[in-house]
Amino acid sequence: MKAHIITIGDEILIGQTLNTNAAYIGEKLIGIQVNVSKTSVVGDDHDDIMNEFKNTWAKNDLVVVTGGLGPTHDDITKNCIVKFFKTELIQNDDVLEDIKRIFQKRGREVRKVNESQALVPKNSEVIRNELGTAPGIWIEKEGKIFIAMPGVPYEMHAMMDSFVIPKLKEKLVDLPTIQKQVTLETTGIPESFLFERLGNISELLDGAKLAFLPSPIGVRLRITVTEKTEEDTLNKLSEIEQKIRSKAGRFIFGRDGEKLEEVVGRILHDRALKIAVAESCTGGYLSNLITHVSGSSNYFERGVIAYSNASKVEILKVDEDTISEYGSVSLEVAKQMAEGIKSISGTDLGMSVTGIMGPTGATESKPIGLVYIGLCDENICLAKKFIFGEERYINKQRTSQAALEMLRRHLLGISLDD
Amino acid sequence: MKAHIITIGDEILIGQTLNTNAAYIGEKLIGIQVNVSKTSVVGDDHDDIMNEFKNTWAKNDLVVVTGGLGPTHDDITKNCIVKFFKTELIQNDDVLEDIKRIFQKRGREVRKVNESQALVPKNSEVIRNELGTAPGIWIEKEGKIFIAMPGVPYEMHAMMDSFVIPKLKEKLVDLPTIQKQVTLETTGIPESFLFERLGNISELLDGAKLAFLPSPIGVRLRITVTEKTEEDTLNKLSEIEQKIRSKAGRFIFGRDGEKLEEVVGRILHDRALKIAVAESCTGGYLSNLITHVSGSSNYFERGVIAYSNASKVEILKVDEDTISEYGSVSLEVAKQMAEGIKSISGTDLGMSVTGIMGPTGATESKPIGLVYIGLCDENICLAKKFIFGEERYINKQRTSQAALEMLRRHLLGISLDD
Numbered sequence: 001m002k003a004h005i006i007t008i009g010d011e012i013l014i015g016q017t018l019n020t021n022a023a024y025i026g027e028k029l030i031g032i033q034v035n036v037s038k039t040s041v042v043g044d045d046h047d048d049i050m051n052e053f054k055n056t057w058a059k060n061d062l063v064v065v066t067g068g069l070g071p072t073h074d075d076i077t078k079n080c081i082v083k084f085f086k087t088e089l090i091q092n093d094d095v096l097e098d099i100k101r102i103f104q105k106r107g108r109e110v111r112k113v114n115e116s117q118a119l120v121p122k123n124s125e126v127i128r129n130e131l132g133t134a135p136g137i138w139i140e141k142e143g144k145i146f147i148a149m150p151g152v153p154y155e156m157h158a159m160m161d162s163f164v165i166p167k168l169k170e171k172l173v174d175l176p177t178i179q180k181q182v183t184l185e186t187t188g189i190p191e192s193f194l195f196e197r198l199g200n201i202s203e204l205l206d207g208a209k210l211a212f213l214p215s216p217i218g219v220r221l222r223i224t225v226t227e228k229t230e231e232d233t234l235n236k237l238s239e240i241e242q243k244i245r246s247k248a249g250r251f252i253f254g255r256d257g258e259k260l261e262e263v264v265g266r267i268l269h270d271r272a273l274k275i276a277v278a279e280s281c282t283g284g285y286l287s288n289l290i291t292h293v294s295g296s297s298n299y300f301e302r303g304v305i306a307y308s309n310a311s312k313v314e315i316l317k318v319d320e321d322t323i324s325e326y327g328s329v330s331l332e333v334a335k336q337m338a339e340g341i342k343s344i345s346g347t348d349l350g351m352s353v354t355g356i357m358g359p360t361g362a363t364e365s366k367p368i369g370l371v372y373i374g375l376c377d378e379n380i381c382l383a384k385k386f387i388f389g390e391e392r393y394i395n396k397q398r399t400s401q402a403a404l405e406m407l408r409r410h411l412l413g414i415s416l417d418d
Numbered sequence: 419m420k421a422h423i424i425t426i427g428d429e430i431l432i433g434q435t436l437n438t439n440a441a442y443i444g445e446k447l448i449g450i451q452v453n454v455s456k457t458s459v460v461g462d463d464h465d466d467i468m469n470e471f472k473n474t475w476a477k478n479d480l481v482v483v484t485g486g487l488g489p490t491h492d493d494i495t496k497n498c499i500v501k502f503f504k505t506e507l508i509q510n511d512d513v514l515e516d517i518k519r520i521f522q523k524r525g526r527e528v529r530k531v532n533e534s535q536a537l538v539p540k541n542s543e544v545i546r547n548e549l550g551t552a553p554g555i556w557i558e559k560e561g562k563i564f565i566a567m568p569g570v571p572y573e574m575h576a577m578m579d580s581f582v583i584p585k586l587k588e589k590l591v592d593l594p595t596i597q598k599q600v601t602l603e604t605t606g607i608p609e610s611f612l613f614e615r616l617g618n619i620s621e622l623l624d625g626a627k628l629a630f631l632p633s634p635i636g637v638r639l640r641i642t643v644t645e646k647t648e649e650d651t652l653n654k655l656s657e658i659e660q661k662i663r664s665k666a667g668r669f670i671f672g673r674d675g676e677k678l679e680e681v682v683g684r685i686l687h688d689r690a691l692k693i694a695v696a697e698s699c700t701g702g703y704l705s706n707l708i709t710h711v712s713g714s715s716n717y718f719e720r721g722v723i724a725y726s727n728a729s730k731v732e733i734l735k736v737d738e739d740t741i742s743e744y745g746s747v748s749l750e751v752a753k754q755m756a757e758g759i760k761s762i763s764g765t766d767l768g769m770s771v772t773g774i775m776g777p778t779g780a781t782e783s784k785p786i787g788l789v790y791i792g793l794c795d796e797n798i799c800l801a802k803k804f805i806f807g808e809e810r811y812i813n814k815q816r817t818s819q820a821a822l823e824m825l826r827r828h829l830l831g832i833s834l835d836d
Contacts, residue, residue, distance in 0.1 A: 013454055015445030016631050019437050027433030036431050040458040192529045195490045212490045213429050283709025284702035287723045291701025294777055302729035305705045305721030359712055
């Protein structure tokens with residue numbers, strides 16, 4: 001089944017709203033092996049919408065539309081659908097009841113514009129909206145399917161999960177092949193080095209697909225396998241994963257969207273270890289990442305953002321002479337910060353970062369992007385030097401990711417070398 | 419000038435990566451009055467890419483492409499461009515130098531796959547990449563423009579800002595009407611309340627357009643005015659902005675994408691005030707926001723992430739009895755945390771947050787989303803209660819935004835009431 005996703009809305013075109021809807025629908029459709037070969041965005045414009053309906057309906061088995069189903073003047077999707085399928089609007093009593101119920105719950109009276117939302121195209125099936133007033137629309141014609149849903153993300157998600165995907169699944173029977181994907185999450189190695197490490201790619205893959213997805217904090221490796229049976233597919237996926245792990249294992253920290261802070265958090269939690277963090281240049285980014293994980297209060301004891309030298313000395317007990325001699329961005333200060341935060345917190349581990357994030361703060365001997373990360377446990381206190389780039393925000397991200405990776409490798413006894 | 423934006427990459431189609439690139443390019447092009455009527459996403463597939471080039475090149479004056487310019491096997495955009503424009507690849511020495519410089523800086527050797535990135539289509543102009551190895555490509559043919567840039571967002575952003583937009587601007591002369599937009603940034607008021615406050619919208623706008631763009635941390639109001647001359651456009655924009663300010667002024671903290679942490683940072687900087695922050699539930703999010711602003715080390719002295727009660731007592735000198743009596747999520751503890759961080763840091767201002775972000779941690783009397791924010795200066799120490807929602811990450815965002823807004827209003831002498 002070949003599908004096209006259309007997102008309607010000026011706010012998406014002009015970049016004021018990110019197109020999370022197309023991403024959500026794409027992911028769900030791929031999950032049931034619908035072939036999404038293209039998606040598009042058009043504004044709230046009658047001609048543009050009609051053209052897009054015409055072009056995509058001609059070339060696909062399934063067209064999924066979101067947006068423009070609201071009650072106000074700039075919501076014109078429903079009228080375009082009626083015109084495109086040469087039909088008319090009729091009132092749907094179930095939808096009217098849904099709308100009345102929602103308004104009652106909010107303690108408000110139903111307005112005329114909301115009542116008009118109960119009008120749906122004749123010969124369409126209604127997708128009930130439990131969370132809002134705009135119903136979804138399902139039309140089958142010429143052996144093809146047309147689906148329209150409101151653009152409010154959580155309303156659309158509910159419709160996809162409870163109605164659209166189950167109903168599409170029924171129609172997708174006896175697929176000739178089974179396709180599955182695994183994504184391996186790597187960090188600390190550039191894309192081209194990872195590529196080289198994997199050696200002969202086509203030999204490694206033997207017909208499967210591999211995509212490299214780089215970001216400032218790592219490269220994701222997405223493996224896609226298509227075989228005749230589920231068992232064959234899973235076996236081959238696992239075989240390729242093992243081969244990749246044998247070549248680049250220490251750079252792989254997780255699978256399928258796992259975050260490094262989740263992986264590290266799980267290790268700390270499982271071993272009942274507590275950590276405290278002293279940050280300078282990252283200004284809270286690292287602690288914020290760690291505490292994004294629900295349950296992190298079990299292992300994250302405290303953090304100190306020692307931006308000023310005074311705070312490094314007063315709270316973390318860094319030696320003033322060390323700062324004068326080596327500067328606050330130095331291996332020595334990173335070590336003392338990690339030792340200090342561990343000692344004042346009474347935790348098993350202390351971690352520190354100090355560096356120059358830019359755009360200002362560089363000196364002749366210390367460029368923007370220079371970072372030292374320190375790590376202490378009961379037995380050892382070490383620090384490592386990194387050189388990142390020019391962009392302040394990306395430097396914060398990369399520094400924090402490198403710190404978490406240093407911690408992960410230390411906890412798992414993996415070499416800290418590149 | 420009519421434009422189409424193509425994003426290339428399976429990861430976008432299947433929803434693994436959000437299409438931030440199309441949003442960024444759309445926003446920048448609209449900003450110089452290029453008419454973006456449609457955007458599309460295609461996978462890393464030769465035929466799909468070639469078809470999309472063909473269709474969009476026929477219908478537009480400008481085609482902007484991102485993605486698929488990396489060094490690995492699944493990056494096929496460059497070869498498609500060569501084929502589409504019936505040209506060939508030649509080596510560009512400037513690009514080769516750029517690549518070597520980047521690797522040298524990172525202390526790594528250039529790989530063969532990277533050297534091949536210095537090959538560019540003949541008769542194209544190269545868009546230099548300061549932050550990565552893939553150059554951008556600018557082709558002019560048949561009075562039209564074709565631009566390809568790498569998909570790594572910050573590399574593409576730099577190319578757009580320093581090369582693409584300035585060069586396009588030169589080509590856009592003598593437009594019949596002038597369209598301009600202003601976006602007012604509000605926080606602390608729900609969309610429907612803001613809508614009600616503005617009263618009769620069509621009277622207010624008199625032919626201009628107004629869009630409400632809600633997010634968890636505020637509602638953005640985008641005003642669009644199109645008039646015959648630049649002067650008329652600017653006058654009308656300013657008139658509407660003033661009217662809106664007269665009705666909802668205290669909720670408006672900035673314009674055109676300004677962030678609240680930038681606005682607050684500017685006030686602190688201008689008044690030479692220093693602040694220190696004590697966070698519990700936000701786990702570093704608030705300090706991280708403040709330190710995202712370059713130059714924040716001039717006014718941000720330190721932060722403490724007092725996750726454990728011990729750290730609240732030991733570092734911030736919160737009274738143990740107060741915690742026992744009122745709980746660590748309380749108005750009293752928020753005040754003491756703000757007082758404590760101000761006192762140990764010797765700053766002009768101390769700010770604190772304590773709350774329950776979820777999904778766990780709620781008690782019968784203290785629900786998820788309950789937050790207290792404290793603020794002390796030389797004269798006054800106050801705290802305020804908030805109730806946010808159920809989502810941990812959104813709660814961190816909303817809490818930090820509310821803290822910054824409380825600080826902004828306090829500094830400007832604006833009432834803290836809703």
